[in-house]
Amino acid sequence: MSVLTLKKANQIIHGSLTKARQLKLAPLTVVVLDENGFLKAMQREDGATMLKQDIAMAKAWGAVNMGMSSRSLAVMAEQRPAFMNALVDIADGKVMPAPGGVLIRDEDNHIIGAVGISGDVSDQDERSAVAGIKEAGLIAGI
Numbered sequence: 001m002s003v004l005t006l007k008k009a010n011q012i013i014h015g016s017l018t019k020a021r022q023l024k025l026a027p028l029t030v031v032v033l034d035e036n037g038f039l040k041a042m043q044r045e046d047g048a049t050m051l052k053q054d055i056a057m058a059k060a061w062g063a064v065n066m067g068m069s070s071r072s073l074a075v076m077a078e079q080r081p082a083f084m085n086a087l088v089d090i091a092d093g094k095v096m097p098a099p100g101g102v103l104i105r106d107e108d109n110h111i112i113g114a115v116g117i118s119g120d121v122s123d124q125d126e127r128s129a130v131a132g133i134k135e136a137g138l139i140a141g142i
Helices: 006-023 051-066 070-079 079-088 122-135
Strands: 029-034 037-046 101-105 111-118 139-140
Touching: 006 029, 006 037, 006 111, 006 122, 029 051, 029 122, 037 079, 037 122, 051 070, 051 101, 051 111, 070 079, 070 101, 101 122, 122 139
Parallel strands: none
Antiparallel strands: 029 037, 029 111, 101 111, 101 139
């Protein structure tokens, strides 16, 4: 199984922000967590509000710790709201069920981390995360 290196985490951030600037998105915050949910790298663009950091972290943390994208968690929240409310409580608010939290998989399809992005609409946050993961030569788990 591969390990998410700082170099790869920074490549993901660079690729995500490059895509965001191409799309002319609002300022983003990008968080990259390792497979255990620990912070590997983070950048907040000029103009991104402080709350975006917490949202990006919750998108990534929920994804990596539940083994599914935050988009999938959003679907679960619609289908099973009581479960999601309990999960958010158990996780001390560290789960955000909205697109923008994407699993990072290696060439063997093992989860090696997650990216969380916040700043624009959630679908665009997710689009930027996927671009960053691909830019780093890894597989995006949506």
